[in-house]
Amino acid sequence: MCKITEELQQIAAELLKEGKVDLVLGYTKGEQEEQSVPCIVTQPEDASKLIFDEYSEKALSKYLLEESFQDKKVAIVLKGCDQRAFKLMQDESRLGREDVYLIGVECPGMKWGEDLSPFCLHCDYRTPAKEDVDSLLTGADIPEAMQGEPLDHEDSFTDINRLEKMSKEERFEFWKRQLNRCKRCYTCRNACPVCTCRVCVFDRENPDYIDRAKDQMAQHQFYHVIRAFHVSDRCVSCGECARVCPEGIPLHLLNQKLLRELDKFYGEYQAGIDEVPTPLSHANADEPDFFGKEGKA
Amino acid sequence: MLGYYPGCTVRAQKEDGFEQESLAILAALGIKAQELEEWECCGAVYPMAQDEYVGLLASVRALNQTEKEEKDGLLTLCSACYHVLKRVNVRMKNDEEAQKRVGNYLEMDYKGQTEVYHLMEVLRDMVGMNSLKEAVTEPLKNEKIASYYGCLFLRPQKEINLVDGENPQLMEDIVRALGAEPVTYPYSTDCCGSYHTCQEEGVSRQMSLKLVESARRAGATQMITACPLCKYNLEKCQESMEKEEKLPIHYMTVPIVKAMGGMKTLERKGEAHAYSAENSSQSSA
Amino acid sequence: MMQDTFEPKIIAFCCNWCSYAGADLAGTGRLKYPENIRIIRVPCSSRVDSALVLRAFQNGADGVMIAGCHPGDCHYDTGNYHTRKRMMLLKSLMEFMGLDEERLLVKWISGNEADRFKDTVESFTSKLKKMGASGKVRDLRCAK
Amino acid sequence: MRIPQKTAASHQREELADIIRKDVRDCYQCMKCSSGCPFAEEMDYMPHQMMWLTNLGLYEKILNSKSLWICASCLACSSRCPRDIEPAKVMEGFRAMILRERGRTNVSPVIPKGVPRQAVIANMRKFRR
């Protein structure tokens, strides 16, 4: 058992025993060896179920918005990206800091199939800042690829570069192949820790932006463009959206592409680390004008 | 240890003593400078055309060489070398296009890291006016000295950044430190006629004469400069005068050497400095 | 053959204070431009969101134009700064997805630039004529 | 003077702009350049007139002027120009145009003995490419 898991179980047991929290939200081993799943522990003796490993990918912070977590004192296990999401929810008044006990964990990098997730290779915020959490557990076994400087965006999301080099028609065909598999099951939206609207715009009947019954390319395009937009500057780069897609659509490339553009033209911004407002919530005269005389319009 | 860039003018006019005196003054004041292992002519003119890069190459080589030799900066005496080296350096610091073009051509990555110094700058910033004053053994009590900088040291002020280009006081401060009286005179920041001395001799003679007359009217007993060409022009315009009518024109080092007790004294002091430096470096090793 | 008869459909969102007024002035000055454009009045170009633009394409628009005040002239001070930021992103995303981003035109047209309005409509129309009909984002639900 | 039918061609104006990267149109003729030019007495066109000829596109007059070669780039004008046009740079631009086109100027450099080397080199570089 690794050091973090050991300490985690200890803390969870103590918190529950002392009645400091009603429940602990963390991970436990799934049915398969290479799978960890969210788990809620309410009794000190169950604390031994909790683990943290390189398969603990699910962003837990979003559960806090659910009705069953309201009016309860919750302890939650957060790795870097998840803590960013928590911070953003806090900044966006979606939840308060008071009733939540944050157990920050050092993230060893999550698996992405056989390999390490490109998000993790690019991440320079694996571990939440000490002052942002109530307990911080470190000592993860860091794989070699995760040691040293994180990769540049260009080097971690190489698919974006590849796509950019294609012709327009090739790109269109690529996305057509990808998006046509979309069933609009909304798993990506549901998993995303920054998709935190009270009522999602796609669940509204009027205006009917999307017809759930229609399985059609334009509908997919609409959904994915707007989703990417809503996430863009607020993305905490956890990689959940692409990981949960049952069809394996690389839809994270869309918001990562937007992030790259935002960084390029308006300076780097990391949601959940840098202060709000996020880049799309402000604009000023000094920013580049693409649509003036010389613009690409 | 500073790198030292003699430049062709100063080297060619060795018999003037400017170089020898300058290095002796610095050595006596504890400043060490060593000639670069390799250097070539700076080009003498800063290329003003914004789309030309060839003119930058020679200077960049010297600046880069200074860094390679791990010197603390590059010392130069000649006005033209100082002007060109300093401006090329500023350009290399700020112009990305120049960095790219010159870098590709010379196969080096130079971005203006080296600092360029002139003798007067070293006296002000490394020695200090108080130390200079302390080193004066024979104050020049009866001298009224007019300082003439020459355009190359003054403009463009933003790039050269040596003195206030319209109201310079550095050489005046040195004159004060030597116990002499600085003279203020009109036209002191005007041009002496520069290289027109080759082409339109009359033009430069007339302009230099205006300067000399102005200084004389203001009561100067001598004029000093750090520019070989200015010195040449200021002297040349008085060629036809009787000896007693002439206003003596000196390199700025001449009164300094005199006030510090002459070359012999300076050389002795310099050796003492070198000896103590060697000793201290041995003891620390 | 097709190109000669093809009439593109253009939906234009025009800011009430500049471009809409510019279009009015083009009318007052009896300038002539192709009939393909349909103008929707918005208080400010920043009122337009990506969903509206996409919906227009879904709905069969061959071109969408968003016209606002010149940067620095916004009636509301900063609206067009938001527009250019948001629309730059939308255009790069469209480009990235292989959609015809050039079918989305963002243009600054002031209230006295009737000529600029006319020129813009003319050149955009002829460009779209050359490009042909847009099929990539069309929503069959909306087919009439 | 009658303004000729053809003033400087746009490619010539562009060439100048490329070399100097300054907009001479900004000149409002305050004459500060001419008031402080130490060479003014020797010039056929004053520096501010050179700027004006530039604006009017009368490049021929400039290229044939004496002033172009009298200017020694002392930068007194450039350092004081309230419009940041840097007249010395504009003059240098015209000299560069001549040198680039012909590789040399009509002036043959004189090199007397005993002149400091910096003057010799500067003089050569002004008249020869």
Added chain:
Amino acid sequence: MKIGVFICWCGSNIKNMVDVERVAEATGKMPHVVYTQDVQYLCSEVGQSDIGNAIDEHQLDRVVIGACSPRMHETTFQQLMNRKGLNPYYVEIANIREHCSWVHTDKAKATVKAIDLVKKAVAKSYYAVPLHAESLPVNKRALVIGGGIAGIQAALDIADAGYPVDLLEKESSIGGKMAQFDKTFPTLDCSACILTPKMVEAATHENITLHTYSELEDVSGYVGNFHVTIRKRATSVDEERCTGCGECVTKCPAKVDNEFDQGHSKRKAIYTLFAQAVPNKPVLDRKNCIYFKTGKCGVCKKICPTDAINYEMEDQLIENDYGAIIVATGFELNEPTHLGEYHYGHHPDVITSLELERMLNASGPTQGKMYRPSNGKEPKRIVFIQCAGSRDRHDGNSYCSKVCCLYTAKHTILLNEKFPDTESYVFYIDVRTAGKNYEEFYERARQMGANYLRGHVSKVEPLGDSDNRLLVRGYDGSLGEQTEIEADLVVLATSIEPQQGAKKLAGMLGISSDRNGFYSEAHAKLKPVETQTQGVYLAGVCQGPKDIPEAVSQASGTAAKAIVLFNRGQVKGVPTTAMVDEELCSGCMQCKPVCPYEAISQEMITERAHGKARQRPVASINRALCQGCGACAGLCRSGAMDIGGFTGRQLLAEVDTL
């Protein structure tokens, strides 16, 4: 829902290019459309009554008009709706004239387009919501920031209209820059003679409260309802007790440079700004006071007959509510030390125009005598340099300071009158005399002997002679020659600049500055005294260089704006503001920084869910501030934010019809 569609011919303007009957017919088939009609002139009496009758007859509740641009007649039709008891936002206009009949040449295509446009308007009207403008009461009290001539004028005008005004001044006396001047152009009135009565009037006016030695600390609120905190700095002199006898000033042993005289005289540490200061009570400058520096002295306290000196006095914070704020903070003069070629700061005989102004002033440091600061002798030859730091992109301000040409002409006239044997030379770039009687004034200056030389001076340098005179090196464009003058005194026409604290104040008031730091008016031509922030107005040089009459008329303009606001008694917002669907809003407040009017704030609402009452945040719109741009709605992810008259649903309906 019953919709009536009316298509206007506009005489032949529409009818010639659009088949209006076909348009009416086509739109008549749309759902909810119960009545259609084409009319020759809808905007005419007849047209209006046609619509009115149709509304009555068919019980229409929405009206769609196909006519000229809504920018033309929208209000006409909205008023008609009002008269008919319908909400004005139930009328929708399709622009089939400017956007259709006038710009097209093919009648068939134009008719198709017109049908589209009217259908679009009908679709939009399906989703129309009734809108009302919010109105809020106005606090009928004005704050004027800055007690110079502009501020005094604005305060007097508002006070005369019967409304209370607070006049804020950071110095110890009102009067501003004008109090430092000797005479005023073009009439040569004595500046003090015309200013002092106004100062006294302001101080004694029953509706004006003076806050001198005070600065703005904080502003919140909005038009009609500003809440302001003023910091009144400690004067160390009890205003109530002090009689202004001046004993303390006479006996104070600490002498410092007098800023009011530009350093050409000394004042005491306890002092009044100038002889006619209002209020005429001294203040103690603690930085220079010996008691405050060493703890010893206390002469003023000992000598004061009314025991008014209070060393323990502290800054006071005064809070007040105002309906309107007038900004009249004036300007500063650039100190031209950065223009090295003019030797200012290196030679005492190079002075600024304001220094000369003080010298010429009979109550100034020399009692109106001219002297050379270097040796006290009377100058015989004076050189004026214009645009010293103005119109200078290289090392100054790129704009024209506007008043220098005239005050320099004034200086030469005064010099020639008072000291006939002095010579004046003026080096200029252009002489600008746009203003009533200004050209004549310039003429007079020349006639009286001033020598104007067209050319900018390149250098002023000491001659090095025994008299310590100066060599001015210029150019005379008329002679085409370099022209040098040996001068006794050189006067620089320095540049007018915004106050140092202008940016900070702008931040507090939510107004913007232009690239030069002057405050920006709301519209360069039509709203020259208003700002982007409603209820905040601009008077005087803080908005840009101007002369006294301009500053005074602008001040009266701001007063009129404030009086209009107070008379109306309430502020009416625009009806088409943003609105929040609280059901959808999660209170994320991403919209807040987008709003240019700071109209969005967070509010807690209570809602019952799962049997419990819970508080949750939502965005809330201040409808008095919101101008309805919709930048917030364009950003809102959930669609909770919308704009009245341009709701997401309405725009979507328009898109969908096309």
